[in-house]
Amino acid sequence: MADSPLFNQTGIQLTLALMLIIIVAGLVIVVLKFLSIYSNILKQREWLEAEKKRWNLSPEERAEYEKQLREAEQDQPENQLSGNLPPSDTKGVIRNINSVEEFRIFPTKRRNSSFIKYISPELTRLILWFLGTAIAWLVIGTTFGLYAGIKYVVPDVEHTGWLSFGRLRPAHTNAVFWGWASLAMVGLSYYVVTRVSNVENYNIRQGYISLILINAAVLAGTISLLAGVNNGGGEYREYIWPIMITFGIGIAFSTHNLFRPVVKRIVKEIYISNWYVISGFMFIIIVILVGYIPVWQNGVGETITQGYYMHQAIGMWFMMINLGLMYYFLPQQLNKPIYSYSLGALAFWSHTFFYTLIGTHHFIFSAIPWRLQTTAIIASVGMLIPVAAGTTNFIMTFNGAWYQLKTSYTLPFYFMSIIFYFTGSLQGTVEAFRYTNLLWHFTDFTVSHSHLTMYGIITFMIWAFSYTLIPRLTGKEPPKLLVGIHFWLALIGLLMYVIALMIGGTETGLMWMKKKPFIDGVINMFPFWLWRAIGGTFMWISHLIFAYNFYCMVRKKESVRVPKTPAEVLAAKRQFGNTEFNS
DSSP states (O other), X not given: OTTSOGGGSHHHHHHHHHHHHHHHHHHHHHHHHHHHHHHHHHHHHHHHHHHHHHHTSXXXXXXXXXXXXXXXXXXOOTTSSSSSSOOOOTTOOOSSOOOOSSOOSOOOOOGGGOOOOOSOHHHHHHHHHHHHHHHHXXXXXXXXXXXXXXXXXXXXXXXXXXXXXXHHHHHHHHIIIIIIIHHHHHHHHHHHHHHHHTOOOOOHHHHHHHHHHHHHHHHHHHHHHHTTOOOOSSTTOOSOHHHHHHHHHHHHHHHHHHHHHHHTOSSSSOOHHHHHHHHHHHHHHHHHHHHHSTTSOXXXXXXXXXXXXXXXXXXXXXXXXXXXXXXXXXXXXXXXXXXXXXXXXXXXHHHHHHHTTOTTTTOTTSSSOHHHHHHHHHHHHHTHHHHHHHHHHHHHHTTTOGGGGGTOSSHHHHHHHHHHHHHHHHHHHHHTSHHHHHHHTTSTHHHHHXXXXXXXIIIHHHHHHHHHHHHHHHSOOOOHHHHHHHHHHHHHHHHHHHHHHHHHHHHHHHHHHTTOXXXXXXXXXXXXXXXXXXXXXXXXXXXXXXXXXXXXXXXXOOOOOOOOSHHHHHHHHHHTTOGGGXX
8 A cells, every 4th residue: 555656545635625625615705705895995986986076066066966965864853754743754755654653664684783682681691601611711722732732843842740742632632622612512502492492491500500510520620631630541531530420410411401492392393403402412421421431441342432432522412513503503694594404304314323333433454343444434434425415405505695705704604614514524534444544543634634623613613603692692793803813813724734734644654654764754744743833823813812702792891872773672672671572
């Protein structure tokens, strides 16, 4: 295999094609944003030309022009077209006048008048606490990761035991897994499950118990890992069992809580979002028990258990929950239904079937029985079905609404996360092939792949959902410029990161296959590790911006706003408890 041409291998060709798709998708967003900016420039020029013509008008023409402007003004007296006084219509706009006591026609939805709270203030606070603590762990965890990446380039920067690479790396991965992503997903699930069930039936106290237990587990786990106390098991399983059991109990409280609105739902059907969300919560408890009960952890059984634990945590917890959230938030953000409910059902059941069988696809040519390796490879190829079905469903939902990418600050996060879902998942399938596994396993390529999925898919999705939901909970939007900077820093940094490690990991694998000394591979990786640190810095800065944006959405002083439009009046009545408008 070592002597065969690299680019003749199917796995290499597919990987290059997938990375090209990501780059093209990013360029599409660049072009759309440029067209939006260019359109605004043209409109501004047109306005300036109109102003020039206006100043060159004669006094009579200017008087006529100003009269037309006054007649076209939207702010009309109370007795013109609306209000409680007898109607007056000097412009002759209406012909048949009828009186109604309440508003029956609503204006086109405006962004600042669409913040209607559909959930209780108590649940709103709980969700914001989940998201707030999640963001804190994002900053802490990625700070560990950035410093670990810098140590690749400057290994002698310091020699503190608590900050050694062997302790920083698991502290980083576990903090972003169980702290950032898990807490954010739980908080978002509390909103989605109650909305699609059309009933709020939570025990808020149980929700706070879950919040406290999960945060306590991640805090204790981070301290123990930095102190050198770990499980000694495998990747993402470094927390000792009392800490991970605490995390599992916290998840169990939320699992019980989330079942309540589904059981008491008003609608008969269970929407596809709840299929994914409830299944994900059930699976993670099973995964923790399988990973930590010391029954199968002997010899080869330990490796098989590790493969199951690692992949089911990613595929049946992180991926499952986020896909369920996507089925709710994407149609809502685009203001149109999901393209196909049947494709969603196909994706759900095929994902559940195939993903539970791929645990050993990273252990090809190992001591694991050959039949299990082959099963994992076949199941990895089977993952093409749910990935293709889900991606098609999401992309086709965009159909007819692509123009929104030009002006929306949330949809680029949705779009790129969907592209990463397709490319990252298929790249995982490619990595399961025997040749590519032999080439890439134990190299930095696997680090690249994990960030392509956990960061490109999971984190980008959570950001999209957060920017969609939090303004609806608080009525405050983040600075749009900072959201754009956040997006581009994260995207460019991630591309730097993954492309550098893909190239460097491939070169290292080729050197190993040719029996080159190990140290040659280390020396060869130095420039790629430098790019890894640069890309990681971009990503880390974007996290700080996201944290500040969250602060703006939650803590910024609120100016007194008097409702003017009918939609704003109705929203105010709903917010202040007018029972006539309560659902």
